[in-house]
Amino acid sequence: MPRILVSECKQEVSSFNPVLARYSDFLIDRGPAVTAYHRHVRSEMGGALHVFDQNPDLEIVPGYSARGITSSGTMANADFARLADEFLDAVRTAGPLDGIYFSLHGALASEDEFDPEGYFLQETRKIVGERIPIVVSLDLHGILTDRILQHSDAVAVYHTNPHVDFYQTGERAARLLVQLLANEIRPVAVRVRIPALVRGYECITETGLYGPMVRRAAQAGISGGIFIGNPFTDVPDLCSNVFITTDNDEALAVREGLAVARDFWNARAQMQQPLTGLVESVRLAASLTGRVVLVDAADATSSGAPGDSNAILRALIESGCRRTSLIPIVDQPAVDTAFRAGVGAEVTVPLGGTLDPRFTPVRVTGKVRLLSDGHVVSESHGEAWYAGPTAVLQSGSITLVVTSRPISLYDRSLFLANGQDPATFDMTVVKSPLCQPRFFSDGAELLINVDAPGATSANLRSLGHTRCSRPMFPLDENVTFEPKAQVFRRGSL
Numbered sequence: 001m002p003r004i005l006v007s008e009c010k011q012e013v014s015s016f017n018p019v020l021a022r023y024s025d026f027l028i029d030r031g032p033a034v035t036a037y038h039r040h041v042r043s044e045m046g047g048a049l050h051v052f053d054q055n056p057d058l059e060i061v062p063g064y065s066a067r068g069i070t071s072s073g074t075m076a077n078a079d080f081a082r083l084a085d086e087f088l089d090a091v092r093t094a095g096p097l098d099g100i101y102f103s104l105h106g107a108l109a110s111e112d113e114f115d116p117e118g119y120f121l122q123e124t125r126k127i128v129g130e131r132i133p134i135v136v137s138l139d140l141h142g143i144l145t146d147r148i149l150q151h152s153d154a155v156a157v158y159h160t161n162p163h164v165d166f167y168q169t170g171e172r173a174a175r176l177l178v179q180l181l182a183n184e185i186r187p188v189a190v191r192v193r194i195p196a197l198v199r200g201y202e203c204i205t206e207t208g209l210y211g212p213m214v215r216r217a218a219q220a221g222i223s224g225g226i227f228i229g230n231p232f233t234d235v236p237d238l239c240s241n242v243f244i245t246t247d248n249d250e251a252l253a254v255r256e257g258l259a260v261a262r263d264f265w266n267a268r269a270q271m272q273q274p275l276t277g278l279v280e281s282v283r284l285a286a287s288l289t290g291r292v293v294l295v296d297a298a299d300a301t302s303s304g305a306p307g308d309s310n311a312i313l314r315a316l317i318e319s320g321c322r323r324t325s326l327i328p329i330v331d332q333p334a335v336d337t338a339f340r341a342g343v344g345a346e347v348t349v350p351l352g353g354t355l356d357p358r359f360t361p362v363r364v365t366g367k368v369r370l371l372s373d374g375h376v377v378s379e380s381h382g383e384a385w386y387a388g389p390t391a392v393l394q395s396g397s398i399t400l401v402v403t404s405r406p407i408s409l410y411d412r413s414l415f416l417a418n419g420q421d422p423a424t425f426d427m428t429v430v431k432s433p434l435c436q437p438r439f440f441s442d443g444a445e446l447l448i449n450v451d452a453p454g455a456t457s458a459n460l461r462s463l464g465h466t467r468c469s470r471p472m473f474p475l476d477e478n479v480t481f482e483p484k485a486q487v488f489r490r491g492s493l
Helices: 032-038 044-053 077-092 116-128 146-151 166-181 210-219 250-266 278-287 311-319 332-341 413-417
Strands: 003-010 026-030 059-068 099-104 134-138 154-157 187-194 223-227 240-247 292-295 325-330 346-351 362-372 375-377 384-386 390-395 398-403 427-430 446-451 485-489
Touching (some): 003 032, 003 077, 003 116, 032 044, 044 059, 077 116, 099 116, 099 166, 116 146, 134 146, 134 166, 154 187, 154 223, 187 250, 210 223, 210 240, 210 250, 278 311, 278 446, 311 325, 311 362, 311 398, 311 427, 325 413, 332 362, 332 390, 332 398, 362 398, 375 413, 398 413
Parallel strands (some): 003 059, 003 099, 099 134, 134 154, 292 427, 292 446, 325 398, 325 427
Antiparallel strands (some): 026 059, 187 240, 187 485, 223 240, 375 384, 390 398
16 A cells, blocks of 8 residues: 655745744644644645545555744744754654655745755655655745755646635645556656746736736646745745646647746736835825725735734824724734733733834724634634734724734634624725735725835835845846746656
């Protein structure tokens, strides 16, 4: 009976977040707990297990799971070393294996290791050898590297942005591994690097220019897609990549890869997010009568920001706007004060700027409306999230959901778990670049992309990249592109 090891390590970082990520920022499972958890959520691992379970001749070997509580800053070296040792120890102790599935992200980075996913695969090869097939699934915001492609037999990547195909990506990865085990395919992969970083609504796969290109790459062979990377993970390999894998048809992979890459390059300028200045954004929001969504993607916790920006809060206070607003913010000292005071008490706290020195705390007086333990179930896919102790403060027309630690904000989970429905407020600050329309924008009169400061700003030139290869659009002027195909083939198993 073929034995398949399944493990995961998923985290995305912003190099511009000043707070180092720690081992404690991950939820860790080992052994049977890995599969027990994922059989009940719509994750990549859940999708892979569904496919493997349809093949009764396969034995699943549950290994290791490290899931970032949310995206974060760069990981501290010592903490990454511990995480990596535990991840690889699950490979060392798995016993004889016939195949491996890894659910990874692609945009993790430590202080010294800029390609952790490639490192995991390289070290795994040292343990299991070259003949054991390894398939990995990755986020399209991952950083695709030579090491990843050299040490894996096949890669499956998300096809949707915002991401709604976690489960389906895991299914595709698992089917590739099953085919490899049966010697039914001989993958040949082609990658075309593109010196461009893109961010914005044209990157929405359902409606934007990006979508048809992704679908062409995905349909060109047995696996494919377009990695747009995480522009905030400032590492040497950061860029966009067209990636196509065929069944032993190098010419097809090269032809399609080059064609899609040219289309992507030609659309690069359109795939940048137009932004509205902070003061003008607040003026617009205050002038309307319908519901408004203020997108603060510069402090997107799901992209690696610390979540403690008070830029829009300060602007609303200074403008004297009386429209009701709902704002999330990370500030553990403020939460501690609220817990000491209790529900119903009035507190005055300095709010924001406790983590990111870009921001100066703003003094807020408000009533403690609700206190919670911060445990949240994602409405997107049912995964368990943790925001730490959380307080809801009401200061005049402003309602603040204040958490002790960052949590993903690409849906309404945090708000709803703490008794706040965004649809009942005149304005909602959304700290995520892209959300499914049903969560916030459906029924809104206006959605404003705010040009605020922060670790994940779509104003990419404002961030200060120092490690990614240059020249790079839009960081540099007059960037040229001559597409070249890299071919990766591990040969017959």
